[in-house]
Amino acid sequence: MADYQIKEEPKQYDAVIIGSGAGGGMAAYVLANAGLKVCLLEAGAMYDPATDSAQLKNPWESPRRGASTKFRPFGDFDGCYWGWEIDGEPYTQAEGTSWDWWRARMLGGRTNHWGRISLRFGPKDFKHRSIDGLGEDWPIGYEDVKPYYDKVDRLIGVFGTNEGLENEPDGIFLPPPLPRLHELKIKKAAQGIGIPVIPSRLSILTKKINDERGQCFYCAQCGRSCKVYADFSSGSCLVKPAVATGNVDVIPNAMAREVVTDSEGLATGVSYVNKDDMLDYQVNGRVVILAASACESARLLLNSVSRRHPNGLANSSDVVGKYLHDSTGASVSGVLPELMGRKRYNEDGVGGMHVYTPWWLDNKKLDFPRGYHIEYWGGMQQPAYGFGWGVENLNGKLQVNGKTKEAGGYGKSLKEDYRFMYGASVGMAGRGEAIAFESNYCEIDPNVVDKYGIPVLRFNVKYSDYEINQAKHMNQTFKEILHEMGAIITSGGDAGPHNNWGLQNPGKIIHEAGTVRMGNDPKKSALNKWSQAHDCKNLFCVDGGQFVSQGDKNITWTIMALSMRASEYIVDQMKKQNI
C-alpha cells in the first residue's frame, strides 16, 4: 500500500452525478442545459444502442440462440449488461429472507432494456396512508408532480390514451398501436367479467418527436435497446443530448466508493475506483446527486461515514436503507386452442404489450390494502431458446388438426405439432404495490467487501400477508380470464399457499424503491420534498431511493419527473446562492 494515493481531478464541477440511468440521465440533461458543468459517473461501460444493440439479430446469430447468461440474464440479445450477479460484486441476505438484486453496469443503466411501461402515479398513490393507514403519505401530491409528468411526456414521448380515470391520470400521449389478436381476445374475455383493458402506455415513439430520434418500426425488440432511439433509454435520449451541450464529462467504469464531506458536513465530491486501473480518484462538485439505484445509493450513504455523519451521510434519522420495497409480481400463462393453426403474418408490434389493465377494484372490500395492474403477452413471437420446450406436457392434451395426439412423440407428426401450436401462447402478470415497511431493509454487511474493497449490502426483506393475499387475488383473476378465453393453463395453475400463490421473491420485479425516502419530518425521512438531504443541503437523491411508496405503477416515469423537479430546484437554489 506504499504507493496508495487518491488522485484528485483538478476540475471543479457544479454537480457530480452518480449513475446514468433514468434519474441520473435526467439530472444531467436538465443541469447541462441550464449551463452547469456536470460530471457523470457511471459504474459500467459506455454504451450506444445505435452501434452496440443486438436489435434485428436473428436467433441463429447467437450460438446459444438467445439463452440467458450471467452477463445477460434476460437473454443473449438483451440490452442490459449484467443483472442478478456481477463478478466480484457480491451482496448478502439475512437468514430466512430473500431479495434478488438486479444491477446494470452500463451507460443508461436498466433503461436500456426495461419494458418502457410509463405510468404516472395518481393522486391516491401519493397519499395512501390517508386512505388505509399503512405506510406514509408523500410530502408532495399529484398536483406538485403533474407539471413535470407533462414535461417528461413531451420531452421523452409516450403513447397511450386519455381515459379520464381517477388514479390513472391522463397525459400528453402519442397514438398507441392497435391491439394484436390475442390482445383482442384478452380484452373481450376480461371485459366480459368486469375487468377493464385499455391501451398500454409505453415510452416508444409511434410518431417522430424530434430530429435526434427515429420513429418506431415495429420489430418488438425494445428490450434490446433501439438503434434509432425510437424507445426511451437514458443513454440515447438524455445523456447523449446532455453531452452535446459541451457541459458534461462522462466517466465510465467509475465505481463510486463514498461521498466526501468537509468539516461542515457538506458534500464536496465523490471518491471512486477506476475499474480499468483499480486506482482511487476523487471528483469535486458544488452539489452531489445520487442516482445509482435505490439500493446502491443507500449503500453509498451508509458507507459515507464521517465525524459529522457518524451514522452514514444523510442518515441522522436512521431511515437510510429502510422501507425497501419492490413491486409484487405473479403470473399465469397458457395456450389458446382457438389460436392454433393460425394464419401467419408479422405480428411483432412494439416491444411490449399493446393493452393493459389498470387497477380496477376497491381495496376496502378486499383482504389486501393495495392494487395491481396487469401486463399481457402472447402471440407469434420470434423463436428463441426454449422454443417448444416441454411439448410432452402439452401435445397430449390437444386436438392437432382434428386428431387427438399422444403426449411426447417424434417425427413428422411431432414436427406438425410445433407448427400447429406456434403463436397460441398467452400470458399475464400482475405488478402490484407492496407496503413499505420499516422492517424491510438493506444495511452494510460488516464482514463482506466487493473486489474494490467497498463494503457490500446485506438484505433483510420479507413479504407480509398483504402481498401474499394480493398474489392470491392475481392468481385467481388470471385463471378466471384465461378460463373465460378457453385457454389451457400451462404455468401458474398449481399456485397455492405452498408457493405464496406464485408471488415472486422481492427484488425480482426490479422496481427497488424506498431506501432514502423523502418527507417533511427530518426524524422520519432522509430527504425533504425537493429530494434534498435534510442533513446536507448540497446532497440530492433522484433515483427510486427517494420514493415513500410506489403505487401499483412502474416507477421510471416518476423517477424522471422527480429528478427533473429536483434538478430545476438545484438550478434555482444555485442562482439564489443557497447551495
Next chain:
Amino acid sequence: MDRRESLKAIVLSTVSSALLLESCDSKSEEQVAQVLETPESSPGDWRTPEELERLKLVTSKNFFTEQELATITILSDIIIPADEVSGSASEAGVPDFIEFIVKDKPEFQTPMRSGLKWLDIQSLNQYEKPFRDLNEGQQLEMVDAIAYPERAAPEMKKGVAFFSLMRNLTATGFFTSEMGVNDIGYVGNRPNQWKGVPEEVLRQHNLVYTEKELRECVTFDRNA
C-alpha cells in the same frame, strides 16, 4: 450482391415503397436503411469483453465424443426429420447447437452423457450393438419405448427423461435455426408498419376493432 446490398434491396422492395406513400414518413425510410446498413454480423459484434472471453472459453474444447455426436445426430433426425416443408434437424445444424449449449449450460452435461450411455447399454443388451449401429427399424423400436411418457414402462423412466431432454434441445435448436424459423412461419424481425390484425383474420375470429380503437390508434393505411 453482398448481404448489405441485398438487405437494402429487400427494404426498398417491400417496406420503403409503402413508407414512401406516406410523405411524413420519409425519415422512417432513411432510418430503416440506416439500421440495416450494418456490416455482416459476427457472433461477437454486440458483446462485451467478458462475454467474448466466455464464448472463447466455451468453444475452445469439445464435450461430446465423435460416437456420442453420431448418436445425437441420429436421434435429432428421428425427432425432426425432413418433410415437405423443411429439412431435418441435422441439416439445420442441431447437433452443433447441442454441442455448444451443453458446454454453455453445464447442467445438461450429466443428463445427456448418462442418457446416451443408458441408450447404448439398452441397445447392447437387446441387439449386442450400440444404438448408432442398429438398423432404422431397431432404432425406432427403442425410441418408441421412451418417446411417450404416459405409456412408457416404469423401467424406461431414465430413458424417457433423456429422450424428453433430447426432444426439447432438438426442437429449440431446429426452430431457432434459419431453416426452422422459415418453417414455423415467423415473418417479423424486420422493419414494418403494424396496421393491426388483418381483416380476414378478424372475421375468422368474429372480432372487430372498435371505433374508439380505430380513432385513437396508429392505423397507417389499414386496408392498403
